[in-house]
Amino acid sequence: MKLFFKEINSPVGKLKLVATDEALVAILWEKEKLGRVRLDKMGISDKHPILLKTENQLKEYFTGKRKVFDLPLNPMGTSFQQMVWNELRQIPFGETRSYGELATKMGSPKASRAVGAANGKNPISIVVPCHRVIGKNGKLTGFAGGLRSKELLLDLEAKSMR
Template structure:
């Protein structure tokens, strides 16, 4: 199955959007690993409806006019990874959660490290807000787009500082 791609300039750098015929599969950072997306040939296009909707919603997000995304998503990963990525979608705009809180949310409180690993392999950055997951002290931790981008995204969502719940 072919995958369709589109590059999108944003305030946090160039993102590559990847979709299959009907769903968004990935939002990749400039120096991201291609292993985050399903195998397949990427066909560059600007005419794909899912990519167009994703670009429009990301533009609204970066302009401060969107807090939630409404896109068809296709997460490619293990059942555990998909469970963690679904938990990311439940973190409200302007709030953060620790890896431990995400592990508790999915009913597996001892899986803190596994949650961290799954969070790090999130293929749909920003849309599935892995940037909202921080260390237990509230400290910023690793991020595929770099800590500067993570800090920018959190500051964009909550200029007075993100809520740590």
């Protein structure tokens, strides 16, 4: 599988968009933890249609003009991770859920730690909104892009809701 990437600037720092010919497979952070998302070698492409569409939709999101992403996605992970990431896509813009709430919704109320681990491996940050998952006490918890980025994304969505 051939991978292409494009780097863009955003309010949460530089992002690396990664796609195949068919779908977006990752959005990586500037200070990405080595090994969090495993990808093969990539070639740079400033003209790749999926990367350009992703860049455009992210710009719309960051300016409050987009609440739902319309992109072909192919995050690579285990079947459990896929289930968690599908559940993340169901969290409405501007809302949050706890790890426990997600686990319960998935039919495994005692699996909140496993849900948290899968959430942390989400390769398509922002578009698959792992930033909308918080601790059961309402506090912000770990986030691949850093807690400051998580706070910024949640604030952006809250302001867009008003």
